[in-house]
Amino acid sequence: MKLSIVVPTYNERENLPLLIKKINDVLKEIDFELIVVDDDSPDKTWELAQQMAKEYPFTKVIRRINERDLATAVLEGFRNSKGDILAVMDADLQHPPEKLMGMFEKIIKGADIVIGSRYVEGGEIEEWDVVRKFYSKFATLLAHIFLPRSRIIKDPMSGFFMLKRKVIENVELNPIGYKILLEILAKGKYNSIEEVPIRFRKREKGKSSLNLANQIKYLRHLLRLSWETKEIHRMLKFAFVGLTGVFVNLGILWTLTDIAGIYYLLSAIFSIEASIISNFLLNDIWTFKDRKEKGAKEWFKRLAKFNLISLPAFPMQLSVMGLLKELFGVYYLMAALVGILIVFIWNFVANSLWTWRKVQ
Ligand code: GDD
Ligand code: MN
Numbered sequence: 001m002k003l004s005i006v007v008p009t010y011n012e013r014e015n016l017p018l019l020i021k022k023i024n025d026v027l028k029e030i031d032f033e034l035i036v037v038d039d040d041s042p043d044k045t046w047e048l049a050q051q052m053a054k055e056y057p058f059t060k061v062i063r064r065i066n067e068r069d070l071a072t073a074v075l076e077g078f079r080n081s082k083g084d085i086l087a088v089m090d091a092d093l094q095h096p097p098e099k100l101m102g103m104f105e106k107i108i109k110g111a112d113i114v115i116g117s118r119y120v121e122g123g124e125i126e127e128w129d130v131v132r133k134f135y136s137k138f139a140t141l142l143a144h145i146f147l148p149r150s151r152i153i154k155d156p157m158s159g160f161f162m163l164k165r166k167v168i169e170n171v172e173l174n175p176i177g178y179k180i181l182l183e184i185l186a187k188g189k190y191n192s193i194e195e196v197p198i199r200f201r202k203r204e205k206g207k208s209s210l211n212l213a214n215q216i217k218y219l220r221h222l223l224r225l226s227w228e229t230k231e232i233h234r235m236l237k238f239a240f241v242g243l244t245g246v247f248v249n250l251g252i253l254w255t256l257t258d259i260a261g262i263y264y265l266l267s268a269i270f271s272i273e274a275s276i277i278s279n280f281l282l283n284d285i286w287t288f289k290d291r292k293e294k295g296a297k298e299w300f301k302r303l304a305k306f307n308l309i310s311l312p313a314f315p316m317q318l319s320v321m322g323l324l325k326e327l328f329g330v331y332y333l334m335a336a337l338v339g340i341l342i343v344f345i346w347n348f349v350a351n352s353l354w355t356w357r358k359v360q
């Protein structure tokens with residue numbers, strides 16, 4: 001079994017030689033190739049790589065002239081590779097090459113994908129400040145919300161991973177930005193997947209190319225994946241169910257108050273609960289029909305969770321409304337609309353991550 005390691009580079013002249021040497025040291029026992037995909041770096045990384053290839057013949061160099069994107073560079077590397085097993089890692093030595101062998105063995109033993117993970121037990125980040133850590137965690141949370149398939153992974157944003165080629169064979173990948181792994185997790189064909197802890201090292205030389213443009217690319221990428229995997233459609237269904245709930249709520253309120261003559265605040269308690277239950281039933285048989293654990297007990301658990309999540313909705317709606325109107329002078333109907341939107345987001349995210357968490 002041949003291993004192809006794809007290393008995207010942009011201005012990594014100072015790091016690449018050490019990486020190649022280390023890889024040479026740690027992979028003595030296996031058949032592998034190293035594919036450097038350079039986007040015409042101003043520091044001529046490609047040229048240096050070509051020189052090194054003479055001493056380290058496992059090295060192949062691809063120089064792309066008109067493109068500058070990490071994820072598509074990786075795909076270009078895949079296309080030009082020969083291995084049955086593919087790996088991706090950064091050139092800046094933030095990913096420890098010593099882990100490659102262990103990851104390779106896990107693939108041989110049957111894993112389809114192995115991820116070098118900063119967020120499993122034993123994983124670590126050496127250098128980042130609080131802000132960058134927060135961004136990373138927040139980006140991961142977004143992935144877990146909009147791409148449920150990524151939930152089983154603690155670090156779906158990792159740039160260090162290995163996979164069998166068959167995972168992406170005949171799969172159309174079109175990522176943008178940095179998060180090629182996310183694309184593979186969303187569309188790939190795999191059953192068993194493992195995370196191994198890594199220590200994400202300090203970048204000694206050169207600097208990270210991650211910038212605002214790349215963060216925006218990430219959001220665009222995530223939304224597109226969410227659309228392609230129909231997760232956005234789920235959100236629309238959820239909103240539609242919520243709308244039916246309004247009618248159930250008002251209808252029962254009116255019936256109990258005007259027809260049955262019950263005091264309106266007491267009627268409201270019943271009508272609110274009735275709409276919560278009808279929303280739950282619709283979401284359970286329609287919106288989240290693919291994400292349920294079987295059995296009556298599980299059904300009751302979901303109902304309880306759904307109710308619990310609905311509880312804070314009431315004070316949330318009121319405080320957002322009050323705040324916007326009293327403090328910022330927003331027209332009360334507008335304020336109510338914003339409140340509804342925020343409650344909607346709360347309801348969807350909380351229920352998706354908790355009530356119907358299960359993803360097969
Ligand atoms: N070919 C090519 N084109 N390579 C690039 C480009 C590009 O436009 N931009 C960056 N690279 C290369 C770098 O030379 C390096 O080898 C690797 O991609 C990672 O780039 P960094 O700029 O060092 O990224 P980072 O350290 O901020 O981000 C890393 O960690 C993230 C985890 O939060 C990457 O591994 C990300 O993929 C990962 O998500
Ligand atoms: Mn880096």
